Amino acid sequence: MQNEKEIINMIKDSHPQNPKKEFIISTENLLRQKARSMRKTTRVRKLTVATSGIFLFALAFSWLFLLNGKETVMNLTNTIGAEGIPSLALDEKEPLVFIYQTHNVEAYYPELQGDEDRVPFSDTTNVTLVGKELSNALEERNISAIHDDTDYSKILSERGLTFNDAYTVSGEVLQKALTEHDSIEVVLDIHRESNKKDDSTTTIAGTEYAKIWMYVSKTADNYEINKAFALKLHDKLEDLYPGLSFGVIERGVNPRNTYNQDLQDNSVLVSIGGMENTFEETFRTADALAEAIKEVLSK
Numbered sequence: 001m002q003n004e005k006e007i008i009n010m011i012k013d014s015h016p017q018n019p020k021k022e023f024i025i026s027t028e029n030l031l032r033q034k035a036r037s038m039r040k041t042t043r044v045r046k047l048t049v050a051t052s053g054i055f056l057f058a059l060a061f062s063w064l065f066l067l068n069g070k071e072t073v074m075n076l077t078n079t080i081g082a083e084g085i086p087s088l089a090l091d092e093k094e095p096l097v098f099i100y101q102t103h104n105v106e107a108y109y110p111e112l113q114g115d116e117d118r119v120p121f122s123d124t125t126n127v128t129l130v131g132k133e134l135s136n137a138l139e140e141r142n143i144s145a146i147h148d149d150t151d152y153s154k155i156l157s158e159r160g161l162t163f164n165d166a167y168t169v170s171g172e173v174l175q176k177a178l179t180e181h182d183s184i185e186v187v188l189d190i191h192r193e194s195n196k197k198d199d200s201t202t203t204i205a206g207t208e209y210a211k212i213w214m215y216v217s218k219t220a221d222n223y224e225i226n227k228a229f230a231l232k233l234h235d236k237l238e239d240l241y242p243g244l245s246f247g248v249i250e251r252g253v254n255p256r257n258t259y260n261q262d263l264q265d266n267s268v269l270v271s272i273g274g275m276e277n278t279f280e281e282t283f284r285t286a287d288a289l290a291e292a293i294k295e296v297l298s299k
Contacts, residue, residue, distance in 0.1 A: 210273025
């Protein structure tokens with residue numbers, strides 16, 4: 001990959017040209033579009049979208065009006081798509097958040113056609129869709145996320161394991177993701193509570209939201225780190241959406257379960273809504289949570 005000095009030298013060595021006005025405008029627009037398309041991640045803080053746009057526009061202006069480097073502009077435009085320049089690392093974002101659902105069959109009554117005397121479970125219409133909505137909401141806010149939609153219930157059945165082994169299985173998937181993506185800084189395990197709607201729903205500005213519970217395991221070695229992160233999320237949710245979060249709940253040593261939170265700092269088990277909430281309410285809450293995550297990670 002060419003460094004900045006080599007690019008400048010290449011510009012200086014290019015043969016002067018007299019580009020047409022149409023070429024100048026189209027090239028300027030192209031570079032502006034490249035700058036606008038860059039998305040910021042927390043992992044890449046050295047060059048913001050704004051400074052990237054200024055840098056690219058300055059290059060375009062210098063080449064076209066000072067150096068008249070039409071041929072160089074054409075070559076460099078092609079290079080952006082192939083090797084790129086340092087600022088364009090923003091286009092190839094590494095994931096910052098990992099989202100999964102250990103109890104993936106947890107579902108919501110209003111979205112099912114079944115017996116409401118039983119706790120709702122579904123192989124397809126379940127909390128996995130809420131996790132996906134959260135992932136999408138993060139991506140819309142320029143936070144790269146991995147959403148794992150593994151059917152852990154199916155794996156447990158295939159291996160002859162019990163429900164109590166769910167975290168062992170989901171931990172294998174999480175560990176693999178952490179090994180493959182060392183950029184991951186936040187891990188969220190999405191669940192659904194069994195509370196009735198009166199307890200699991202809040203109204204904010206006339207709109208109903210499914211409430212949020214956050215759990216951290218005291219048996220995880222990094223418990224204090226996870227707790228601190230969860231409290232930041234809770235506080236931010238209180239600022240943005242008062243009453244949406246129940247707060248941070250600490251799990252003790254009985255039963256002893258780390259919820260895989262010992263595998264990565266900033267790990268939180270998040271329950272969104274109860275069994276009587278709708279997808280509309282839970283999706284709305286997922287969007288609110290994404291906003292809180294963005295605010296916390298940007299500081």
